[in-house]
Amino acid sequence: MTATPRGWVRRRLLLGAGQVAAVPVLVFVLTEALPGDAAVVAAGDDPDPARIAALRAALRLDRPAVERFADWAGELTHGELGRSLVGGRPVADHLTEALAPTLLLAALTLTLLVPAAVGLGLLAARREGGALDRAVSTVTLAVYAVPEFALGVLLTAVFALRLGWLPPTAVGGIGRQPAALVLPVVVLLARPVCSTARLVRAGLLDAMAAPYAVHALRCGVPPNRVRLGHALPNALAPVVQHLARTAEWLLCGVIVAEALFVVPGLGTVLLDAVAARDVPVVQGLAVLFGTVTVLLNLAADLAARRLAPRTEVAV
Amino acid sequence: MSGPELAAVDGLRVRVGARVLVDGVSLRVLPGRVTALVGPSGSGKTTTALALLGAYPEGARVSGTVSLAGAGGAPIGHVPQHPGTVLNPARRVGVLLRDLARVHGGGPEAVRRALRDAELSEVDGLLRRYPHQLSGGQQQRLVLAQALLTGARVIVADEPTTGQDPATAHRLAALFRRLAARGTGLLLLSHDLALVRESADEVVLLADGRAVRTGPPDEVLCAPARPELPPVRPALRVRPVMVPTQAAPVRLDVTGLTARHPGGAVVLREVGLSLRAGECLALTGRTGSGKTTLGRCLAGLHPRHEGTVLLDGEPLPRSVRRRGRQRLAAVQYVFQDARSAFADHRPVLDQVARAAVRLRGRTPPAAAAEAAALLAELGLDPAKAARPPGGLSGGELQRAALARSLIVGPAVLVCDEITAGLDADTRASILAHLADRRDRAGLALLFVSHDPAAVDALADRVATLADGRLHPASAAHPFGRQGAAPPG
Amino acid sequence: SAPGGTAAADRAPAAATPRRGGRLRALFAGGGADETLDPHRVNLFADAARAKALHDKLADWGPDLAAVPRLATGWEPGPGLDVWTVRLREAAFHDGRPVTAADVLYSYRRIADPKRAFRARASLEPIDLAASRAPDPRTVEFRLNRPCAEFPNILAAFGAYIVPEGTEDFRAPVGSGPFSFVSFEPGRALLLRRFDGYWDGAPHVDELEILAAAEESARANALLAGQAEYAHELAPATARAHASGGRIGIVRLRNSAMQGFVMKTDRPPFDDPRVRQAFFHLVDRQELVDGALSGAGEIGNDLFGKGSQYYPAGLPQRTRDLDRARALLREAGAEGLRITLDTSPVAAGLVEAAGILKDQAARAGLTIEVRVGSKDTYWKDILDGGVLASFRSGAMPIESHISQRLLSTSTTNATHWRRPDFDDLYTQAQSTADPVARTALYERMQRRLFEEGGLLVWGFADWIVGHAPRLRGVAADAPANTLDWARFDKVWLA
Amino acid sequence: MRRYALGLALVAVPLLLALGGPLLVGGPEPRGVSFTAGGGHWLGTDFAGRDVLRQVLLGGRPVVLVAVAATVLGYALALPLALAAALTGRSWVEELLLRPLDVLIAVPALLLVLLVATAVEPGPAGLAVLVGVAAVPDIARVAHAAAVAAASRPVVEALRLHGESWWRIAFGQVARTIRRTLAADAGTRLVGALYLVATAAFLGVGVGPDTADWAVMVDRNRAGLFLQPWAVVVPALLVAGLSTGTNLLFDAALARPGGRAPGAGRRTPGAAA
């Protein structure tokens, strides 16, 4: 890469701003493409045409799409995210309300995910094809193959209902029973742990086989230190990218877990908003997600560059 | 001052398939003594040495005993033949060294000492660099520094001076003596007989995997019938008079070439040179003076440079990517580190042949045949070349790398230290081959080398790189000015 | 019949002496972060439950969907059935103000305001609110646009709640209901306190908390683990799994949701009554109930409102008769027909039912192609689109069903059943004072629908409510949306 | 080959069922009550009162096809992109190739599938395409991150110098060097794709919520987990077998002989420790 890191970051931030701008447009187009609009959905099982028309007028949906988008964008430039079509509450309130639980879940999951995944990866990579490797791989993969909803139902049945160790849901708000976070976090962990650990393992096996790892061992560096200090960094670049995607998945709403354990976070808001054709809310989420993604990707790319310094490839 | 042996190999026999790599070799590493292992390329030096480290070729059947009794469990310092491959590309030099220091209970001071001993203290900003930001010789010395940091009582140095200029090599020899004086036992694998004479107490001469002679240097090296000594002045210096160099057209014309590295460090300043067809310009200079960089610039592998490079009067694109097949074929470069220029998984022979397929439009079979022939000419048994690079010795790989470039019939060839790892005979045959090409096919050679003998043997002119500038040097004392030049 | 009476009757089994106190936590499928407490905006069950805890209607529906007086003590029609005088009982709002005729008129006018497009507006349509008056604070005189014998139904209409005059802000609503407002987090929880001044007797529990949990398994788990005492709308499977365990009580609210298919009677192939009849005969209703409702319900007879007032229980129960169906199809020249059936996961069992009908029709030689549509816009889509579609409806009086769905003027006439003579029968019924004669008229209308209507009613789903064993007095004979459904002022925690 | 045994054993059953299953079933039978065991149904009935065994036999093909198709498509699109980005020395080309994907990323995969699938009724094939495309940015990022180091090795320079074609350099050298990482990613992505389909179905887009599809079955039958576990357990086990098996096969195929790590072509005790 020719660019110096700082210049590179600046350019990336500019590009990122462009992306954040592009996302709502994309999302707006997509939401417009959806059949029906907020009025139709609001009418529900009483789709009296006159009533729908009235609703449409009330929601000012009778104006051309471009105009509506322009208005929204105008408000955005004043830092305004607009108001929800359905309840009329400010979109910002929606987001901030839902953000708290989502952030909590994401933070907890990630802090557990990284050590767990790396640890498992290290274990599996100790001896390729060895009993430990097979055991770790098989178990994690088997768990990986169980979808969140099934896993959630299962864990709840055992730990909440049979044994009664944990509250099964966070109904009424997490504040009341923090223990209710355990199950969702576990469910959220189950699959990323596997996919991440697999990447760690793959990278480690390659790195450990590389001459420099062998040399480090010959120089009397203890094997574990070689794994952690010499091989792992080379293995991490793709892992970091994968972690960024996972983090984003966590931050942009984990619908199943939220529904199962009644943790109304961004995912729920997103789902409701799309279902209700509540365009302003969807747009608000788009902006939020866009920003989160851009920042995460930037961080990931920075880390990746640090971990995989490039030789001067001939341009 | 020889105490109980630190490490010993007894009747070592290493076989891969039908092939016997090492056949009943015995040697001992004694404290305070430097044991040199010499012998023609492919004679089994590296294999023997690695056996000492407990490493063997894939699927090898091994007999004999290796005892590290004296080493007392401490690691054995190892300076491998291809230093480039054993340096972690993702860690900064500083991290690599400090990590070792910490493991072996040393601090920053230990690191500094090791760097000083390994002649690296002058390289500015070394610790912040990544290994790939070092020159070949610097990498080699870096690995040596690592070996020193381990504080090993036994050090195995495999061709530790291939990348070093004579001055540095000389200092390294002194270092080895110092180490020995401190009671370390060294096993030195080298083709550099000067080095061996200077530093070795005992020499084991290998041939075809067998230890043919053992004893003090003078005895072993000066005894009659010494197949592996260089002919004092190869006959091939005699050149047909009918091709006066001056008359030949200018192939390569370089003016105002300035090259820098990402850090912004300028390595070459306003370098200018011109090469006529059938001419050989030898390029010497302290390690780290920018020889490789220059070669890479010409080859289009280092586009970050200004200045013009004309090939037959035509400007040459800066990057290989923008050079068409003709141009790629016309200007070729032989990598300093032959090992890392070959893909691990494919037979070397195929990789050599592939070049002919791509750049000369040969059919695969034809190319394979041609490659085999060429390798044979360079003294490398094609059967060996049918193995992936891991299965070839250092010197064999170097010849393979040369063949890979020669096979495309280049007009200009940049050779980067291609003789460093070769015994005198092999070297002689290679030089002969190059000279032949030069004279018959009018091949223009830029011959980067630290090896005076090779330079005398081949070069028409000699130029020396120092602090980024090119200094024409009288062919008489090509290395004369080096003491003066600041080390790179 | 007095509401208390019916309630008492149903609660016979659990008839221990009510205990006072405690907090009752009730779980409903919430409406997300956009929920409001505006009782006139009710749409979901959760909204209805919240509204009826905070507010009252003039009347409400008894188990048979007949109007039961609430805030109204009674109603008197004028001779032409187009003027109705309603007497209000002595009741007070949570802030102590009495409930007056003015409040009633204000609330109804607010509902009927065209700009707001409230759901209940359609139900109030017969009332001429401009002309209606309040002769004294406890009397309302409603003038109607046309005779309306079923006027009380209007007073019980879904969402027709009475709020204090002038109320616009419902962030901390004041009503006349059994519970008074404490706090509200949209999409999460609503906390209410007992209203001691409630005219129908103060509730037994001190506090009522209505919690939102969209996912059924979440509601079930929360109930099982004692995070709540009442869970609305459980899946039949859950009910069966835990009915015997004794960890929770299961209450099945019969006839809560009509399940069926709508056939567009004005376009091929269903413009031919024989094809419609063929469908009536080819369905195996029990298989549908078993498969789509997993047995939690009872079979229907192609008429709406089983078990409610005016339902012609005398009609023979239809059963599958494939020969008859094939014959009809042959007559209609509709053998081997290919039909697209619209459905959507908008409600439990719809898609399953569609799949089953597909198989059943195949046995009669028909090819049905199931098209799963978006659940968000489904009802709008099938109102005028397609020819055959899954359909369901919550409980409402048969009269409302007809007036909203089966008249030429009906706004949500999904079967496109437009028959002037049928309309006339309806009008006639509305202007018939004598109950007996009116019942006869309803019977005639429904026979007609039974013979050639466009609505294939294959079953009525139970609404399954789960409750903690210590929660007593949960009414069983209370279809969803009737008075005793989700009624928390008469239950208590033992 | 011993090291393939476990993987093969795990993959065999689901794969055979997926391919052969549909051939073994007859026409639809009358429904029973949902979530009942016995009654002529070996594995009981599912949420719609259908015979679970029959659903299992039918439900493999869509799963395998959609998942495999989606993953393959995702890679077919993403890998060349990633490699091109890694191999080009010009950073702006790199940005040009990769940044647009980030816009795609910023729309969460589920939302994307949700929106597009509701807008245009795709059907299984379309859904596979959709899921595949939705995966492109992720794959590209992981592959690129892994490829960058491999692409800047001297070997690649040598190949260029000897006029090797882009495809050979990209796939023969770079992709080959990072094949483990790619395999690990693809192996898990397979399952991811599969359940994205299921979740989409659960949300009412793509395949019908009552289609015979293992992933969908696991979801829709979970209500009856305690009445009739087979309806969930069997398909879940099959999917698990499929994913675990495939990945173990990948591992086995990529394993170095004896799982030993040759140090630059040399065997070393150290590396085996």
Ligand SMILES: Nc1ncnc2c1ncn2[C@@H]1O[C@H](COP(=O)(O)OP(=O)(O)OP(=O)(O)O)[C@@H](O)[C@H]1O
């Ligand atoms: N894995 C292998 N399989 C078969 N033959 C091998 C293998 N590794 C090395 N050899 C052969 O063994 C011989 C000795 O190799 P070795 O590297 O020890 O030679 P060397 O003395 O170090 O030569 P050089 O001076 O060129 O480094 C060479 O001819 C090489 O081709």
Ligand SMILES: Nc1ncnc2c1ncn2[C@@H]1O[C@H](COP(=O)(O)OP(=O)(O)OP(=O)(O)O)[C@@H](O)[C@H]1O
């Ligand atoms: N990527 C890089 N970034 C910064 N500095 C570099 C980089 N590569 C090489 N250098 C420095 O540039 C100088 C010239 O390197 P070069 O490899 O051309 O030396 P050389 O003459 O070939 O040395 P040797 O004889 O040891 O091979 C060295 O001092 C080296 O440290």
Ligand SMILES: [Mg+2]
């Ligand atoms: Mg060697």
Ligand SMILES: [Mg+2]
């Ligand atoms: Mg060099």
